[in-house]
Amino acid sequence: MPKRTLIAAIAVVLAAPLSLSAQNPLVQSLKSVFDITKTNIMATAEILDDEMYMFRPTDEVRSAGEILAHIADGQFSFCGSAVGEPNAGPENFEQTRTHKAEIIEALEQGFAYCERIFARTTDAGAADAASFFGDPHTVGGILSFNSAHNYEHYGNLVTYMRINGIVPPSSR
Numbered sequence: 001m002p003k004r005t006l007i008a009a010i011a012v013v014l015a016a017p018l019s020l021s022a023q024n025p026l027v028q029s030l031k032s033v034f035d036i037t038k039t040n041i042m043a044t045a046e047i048l049d050d051e052m053y054m055f056r057p058t059d060e061v062r063s064a065g066e067i068l069a070h071i072a073d074g075q076f077s078f079c080g081s082a083v084g085e086p087n088a089g090p091e092n093f094e095q096t097r098t099h100k101a102e103i104i105e106a107l108e109q110g111f112a113y114c115e116r117i118f119a120r121t122t123d124a125g126a127a128d129a130a131s132f133f134g135d136p137h138t139v140g141g142i143l144s145f146n147s148a149h150n151y152e153h154y155g156n157l158v159t160y161m162r163i164n165g166i167v168p169p170s171s172r
Contacts, residue, residue: 026123030143034118037150038111041071043169044157045104053100055160064160067153068103069093074153075110078146079117081132082139088113114146 045068053065062070072093080088093106126140137145158168 024121024123026140027118027121027126027143030126030140030147031118033147034114034143034150037147037154038114040154040169041068041150041157042104042107042111044068044154044161045100045107047166047169048100048161050100052160052164052166053098053103055164057160057163062156064157065098065100065103066094067156067160069097069106071150071153072097072103072106072110074146074149075107075114078132078142078149079114082121082130082142082146083117084130086131114143118143 048064053068054063056063056066070093073089076089077086080086090109093103093110097103097106121139121143126138126143128139130137130139130142132142132145154170158170161168
């Protein structure tokens with residue numbers, strides 16, 4: 001009898017990750033895309049030196065540092081809108097953060113905020129109505145848009161890196 005109990009306990013422990021991964025597959029899919037963007041953006045923020053944070057190919061566009069700070073702001077804006085907290089950001093990082101360490105800290109805060117939103121979002125909740133820049137959307141749609149926004153600006157940063165002979169994290 002104790003052997004059966006042990007086998008049953010092992011089976012439950014081994015099956016737990018499978019059952020957890022089956023929960024909220026829609027949100028987990030959205031989260032996996034978010035995680036890719038977060039990984040590439042954080043790696044970019046780390047590999048760029050102080051000079052690259054100031055780099056802008058033309059005067060009409062944001063510098064690399066401004067793009068990264070803008071991405072940090074976006075995490076609060078988009079993930080906050082998804083849960084009815086449209087002004088969730090503690091400050092406007094693009095206006096207040098200029099140094100590498102400050103911008104990395106802002107990105108960490110922003111991504112951590114979105115992580116908390118994903119953690120509390122269910123598949124059913126992803127279909128809930130939410131306002132996004134005054135228009136009706138769904139929670140899942142806004143979270144998806146956040147990842148698209150991250151990718152859009154990561155693409156800007158990829159170009160900046162390539163211009164300067166830096167291999168982007170996603171190509172390493």
